[in-house]
Amino acid sequence: MKLVQGFTPAWLETICAGIHMPPEAADRVLKTLPAVNQPAVIVLAGGLAQPDTALMAQQALRRQLDPDPDGWKMLTVMLCAACLAQQPMEQQGMGMDVYLATMGMFSRFVKEHSRQFGRCGFDRDWWTWRILCGRLVRLGALEYEQAEYQGPAFAGMVPGQPCLHLHIPSDADLSDQARRQSYARAWARWELPIVCESWLLAPALDKLLPADSRLRRFRAEFVPGPAEEDAEDVYQWLFQGEKRLDRLPQTTSLQRAAKAWLEEGKKIGIGWGRLRWPE
Numbered sequence: 001m002k003l004v005q006g007f008t009p010a011w012l013e014t015i016c017a018g019i020h021m022p023p024e025a026a027d028r029v030l031k032t033l034p035a036v037n038q039p040a041v042i043v044l045a046g047g048l049a050q051p052d053t054a055l056m057a058q059q060a061l062r063r064q065l066d067p068d069p070d071g072w073k074m075l076t077v078m079l080c081a082a083c084l085a086q087q088p089m090e091q092q093g094m095g096m097d098v099y100l101a102t103m104g105m106f107s108r109f110v111k112e113h114s115r116q117f118g119r120c121g122f123d124r125d126w127w128t129w130r131i132l133c134g135r136l137v138r139l140g141a142l143e144y145e146q147a148e149y150q151g152p153a154f155a156g157m158v159p160g161q162p163c164l165h166l167h168i169p170s171d172a173d174l175s176d177q178a179r180r181q182s183y184a185r186a187w188a189r190w191e192l193p194i195v196c197e198s199w200l201l202a203p204a205l206d207k208l209l210p211a212d213s214r215l216r217r218f219r220a221e222f223v224p225g226p227a228e229e230d231a232e233d234v235y236q237w238l239f240q241g242e243k244r245l246d247r248l249p250q251t252t253s254l255q256r257a258a259k260a261w262l263e264e265g266k267k268i269g270i271g272w273g274r275l276r277w278p279e
Contacts, residue, residue, distance in 0.1 A: 003046050006083035007037045015079050019104045022111060024120050029076040036077050040064060045077050049084040054133035058125055071113075071122035078125060079106060081132050088134050093189075101138040102131050108171060116241040136167070139189075140182035141174065143167040149195060154225035155274040157195060166196040166275065170237065174214050179221070183277045194275040196222060199233040201271035208257040215254075222273025229269035234258060 005011060009030055016026035044064055047057030065073040082103050089099050109124040130136040136145040145165040149157050157163065164186060168174070186194060199205075201219060209216045235243045238258060242248055248259045258268060 003042060003049075003081065003084055006045075006080035007033065007042060009033060011083055012076070012079055015082055015103065018100050019107045021107045022114070022120065025075070025107075025110045025122075028072050028120065029079055032072045032076040033080075036065065036073050036080075041077060045081045046084075048078065048081040048129055048132040049088075051133045051135050054129045054135070058129040062125070070119070071125065074125045075106065075110070075122040078128055078132060082106075085132055085134060089137070092134075094137065098137060098139065101140075102136070102143075104138070105131055105143075105169070108169060112170060112240075138169070139185040141169075141172045141178040142182040142186075143169060144186045144190075144194070146190070146192075149193075151195065151197060151272055152226045154272065155223040157193065157225075157274060162192055164190060164192045164194045166194050168196075168198060168200060174218055176214065176217060179218060183221075183275065187277055194277060195225075196273050196275065197270055198273075199231070199237060199268060199270050201227075201273045202229075202234070202269045203227050203271055204229075204261065204266065204268045208254065208261060210253075219273075221277070222275055225272030225274065227269055227271040229267045231270040233270050234268045 012030055012033060013026075015021075016029065021029075041061070041064060044057055044060050047053040047060070061074060061077060062068075065077065068074055085103070086099055089102075105128055106122070109128070110120060110122055113119075113121045113123055130145060135147070136143055143166070145167060147163065147165055148159075149161045149163040150159055151157065153159070172178075183194070200215060201222060201224070203224070205215070205219065232243070235241065238255060239248045245259065245263055248255065248262070250256045250259055261268065
């Protein structure tokens with residue numbers, strides 16, 4: 001499929017249905033299409049499909065599409081550019097299930113925006129260029145990003161080493177079976193070390209999680225690396241972007257335990273880990 005074929009209502013309707021885009025958002029991108037269906041935008045959007053130009057294309061599109069306060073222009077362009085991601089995935093032996101699961105990141109981010117800000121929108125183009133160029137794919141419960149390692153040296157990992165960065169979607173099934181099936185798929189495809197940087201690997205969680213929980217078992221699957229206590233990722237991913245202690249959600253037992261911990265003046269931060277796979 002050529003990129004210009006992505007800048008059509010038919011394609012947008014197809015991709016929005018395939019990734020279960022919320023109806024309000026699907027309607028907004030269709031209405032936004034005429035404003036972005038321009039030669040200059042289409043040329044820039046083509047750069048999103050190549051790993052060596054995707055980041056530059058995303059940054060250039062931000063400038064070209066400004067103003068775009070709720071991100072509808074960028075979301076529309078990126079969904080149009082998603083038409084180019086199908087063929088490379090197929091050539092790598094990935095089926096439509098992997099393609100749609102990966103592109104489902106757009107719908108997930110729109111829903112997260114609604115939960116955090118109380119209105120529909122899109123503000124994650126700084127991240128989603130990775131899936132349009134094939135750098136990041138979702139295999140089952142988890143996402144894997146092919147990259148050169150740039151984190152701290154630990155457990156045999158050194159900067160510049162080819163690796164997979166494991167990312168944990170907010171809707172991930174972290175049951176033991178789902179995790180292991182995902183690890184197996186990633187290892188069978190790439191046979192690269194898998195590393196993760198996440199608040200879920202922060203050492204502080206040893207004090208907050210029940211003795212027998214799936215998150216504790218998830219953590220045990222990694223060789224622990226350095227931690228960054230001052231990182232504030234927990235507010236975004238556990239508390240949906242809220243930072244005021246008196247407003248932190250307390251729906252789950254982990255939210256309640258983390259809130260009490262933070263109210264004592266303690267920090268959670270993030271931790272690094274290298275997956276013990278294959279064992």
